[in-house]
Amino acid sequence: MFETVISPGGGRVGKLMTRKGEMQTPFFMPDATRASVRGLAVSDIQETGVEALVVNTYHLYLQPGIELMKRIPVQAGSIGDTHAFMGWNGPLLSDSGGYQIYSLIHKHAEMGRITDEGAEFRSVLDGSKHLITPERAIAIQFDLGTDMMVCLDDPRPNDAPKEEIEAAVDRTLRWAQRCRAEFDRQCEMRSFDDMTRPLLFSVVQGGMYVDERQRCAHGLVSIGFDGYGFGGRHVDEEGNFLVDILAETAAAIPENVPRFALGIGTPSDIVRCHALGWDMFDCVIPTREGRHGRLFLWTPEKGVSLNGSDFYRTINIQNEQFKEDFSPVDPTCDCELCRQYTRAYLKHLFKVADPLAGRLASMHNLRFYMRLMKALRGEED
């Protein structure tokens, strides 16, 4: 299901089989958290070259709700599921909602609490209480019909005390075991075989402690999954890239399975992680920052190249300096924005708050990411 070779660049290239098709690794998936890549139509996403998306269990569970997701009608030969709902036929990965434990509960205690049973959330929509257990997280993902699933995990802030990190690793391991059991039960119940079942990933926690990352990874590997993720945050509280943690965690995961760096990252983070053995990435950066006016550009003299730390730069198109700049955002880019519009026009679209601004900028940034991934795979641009 997964095979790789080491590329001349040091990272590895390979292919991952999913029931929705084969993915060349390394690859990047934009976040379609609530079953949409904000502001983009499926045709827009496809035009950037994106092949797989990440949706979110917690957010879809709350809205539109799992009962509706289960009733989505069959379309064009597809089973009724998230693919049909959002009109996306490529591979879908669903995140478990584990990160929402971190971003909602750990940062806002009033939003919920964690027990061994699961995570008790307060809905961000209406304040209602919801319990998401490991079993429930997996069952919901089967209802969503996604092709790659993630176990519910327990991420903690990197500056948490070590005892807390250790407890979170213990819990992540216990939850992974329960997720594994529920996953197998669901597969059996639905008569999935190895060709028709989704893939299951678990997530390595352990904060900034190499020994905890290793303990977590080894524990997860002994349970056995189709792939393993890097959880929590890959930078410290000052924003420094945690090289050793990324390297040692990758090393603790077998070579014959894909390694998924959840939530990573900036272009340079992705390049570094790939060199350390990571194969899959997802992040809100290209779309969120695009909507906020930040655009990724290849360094003009170098074109699409990954050499050096300055192979790309960013601009904030809303800055005054672009007011009368009638050149394309990035002359080396082949996206709709760079082919047809000028910097001055895009700045204008942002100033008048036209949704077209966010759309064109998101597409541009995704195109940048896609070309980055191609370069990492050693493919012709």
Next chain:
RNA sequence: GGGUAGGUAGCAGAGCGGUCAAAUGCAUCAGACUGUAAAUCUGACGCCCUACGGGCUACGGGGGUUCGAAUCCCUCCCUACCCA
């Protein structure tokens, strides 16, 4: 011609004797954003300086009252609406 309400920073609009270089919103200028509570959030926004402090000029113009005025009085100019 008569009456009424007003004239405050780029705009709108608070303040109506000291704690006012002046609330708030918008606009403007920057910054942040890493498994999306984010079309969001943060900062700056009269001028000058040895800048978590100090100086200067300011609330239509001019003149007063007061220890002290954007705030009170006089006068002039202007605006809106109403009546002739």
